[in-house]
Amino acid sequence: MVAAAKKEGKVVFYNNLQPDGIEPILRKFRARYPDISTEHIRLGSNPLNERFGTEYNAGRHLADVVITIADQNFYKGIESGWAEKWSPPEAKSYAPEWIVDDMLFTTQQLREVIIWNTNLVKPGEEPKEWKDLFDPKWKGKVAMNPPWRSIPTQQLIVYWEDKLKLGDTAQMFKDNNVRFFEGSAGIIQAVVRGDVAIAELTDLSVYGMLEDGAPLGFVYPDSGFPLSVNRMFVAKHAPHPNAAKVLGNWLLSLEGQTALQEHAGLPVTHPDAPPRKHLPATKDLKNVMVDGESIINPELQKKVVNHWRTVFGVR
Structure with a gap:
């Protein structure tokens, strides 16, 4: 998959992350996979979900990986075929409640x-x-x-x-x-x-x-x-399907989760992620x-x- 992703050479990431944190996160991904370039679109969850849905309905499949907050309209989109069903190797580290139908993977919590x-x-x-x-x-x-x-x-x-x-x-x-x-x-x-x-x-x-x-x-x-959560999925019709899975799997890895927590400002769901210095854990x-x-x-x-x-x- 990594070899195929290198041939695709690119991944497009739609997200709702903290604006000044996205590039540092993707820079760490590119350091791990230097043959895969990155592009990203950052919007609030509502407009991001609407944009992806509009593009999907028009047959314009531009996004590879999406991180956003889900609502009921989002789940209708998932039911209609937005997301790829797969088993990322890194998903084995997660509790079952953070994974929905092997399509949605909970990366972060918003309080x-x-x-x-x-x-x-x-x-x-x-x-x-x-x-x-x-x-x-x-x-x-x-x-x-x-x-x-x-x-x-x-x-x-x-x-x-x-x-x-x-x-x-x-x-x-x-x-x-x-x-x-x-x-x-x-x-x-x-x-x-x-x-x-x-x-x-x-x-x-x-x-x-x-x-x-x-x-x-x-x-x-x-x-x-x-409590709101950020869900990550790989698009069903991703234009760079192998690079999408490489990025999706990396975002679930301890390295990717640590980068998300450090630069996106939210507690993550990986059980081995380090504690943050300034804000309390959700359990507290x-x-x-x-x-x-x-x-x-x-x-x-x-x-x-x-x-x-x-x-x-x-x-």
């Missing part, structure tokens, strides 16, 4: 977190719970991902409203002048710059900022949150709803997105 700029938020005034985001004292100073571009945000909204009974969070955020930024990287940069004081986001970008010494505080609220957090996918479906996604668009006047 929802509140962060703040420690230069702007005084000690003792830090938000501790989700309800604190709606406190009028933070009016105009809170940032988040718009739910129409983020599956984890959609899941968290359902968790807020159905599990924690916080009320109409769209209207509450509208009243509190919440600010939207595109993607976790954009949000965390706004907090570090001081454009906003606090934010809700996945912890995708938090690790790298803490590693760089950014003035950030953070909390995983004790009231809990839905309270009230983690392990299966965030279970609390949302396409109809509920549409309802959430349409309501938030209506409240904020976004078409």
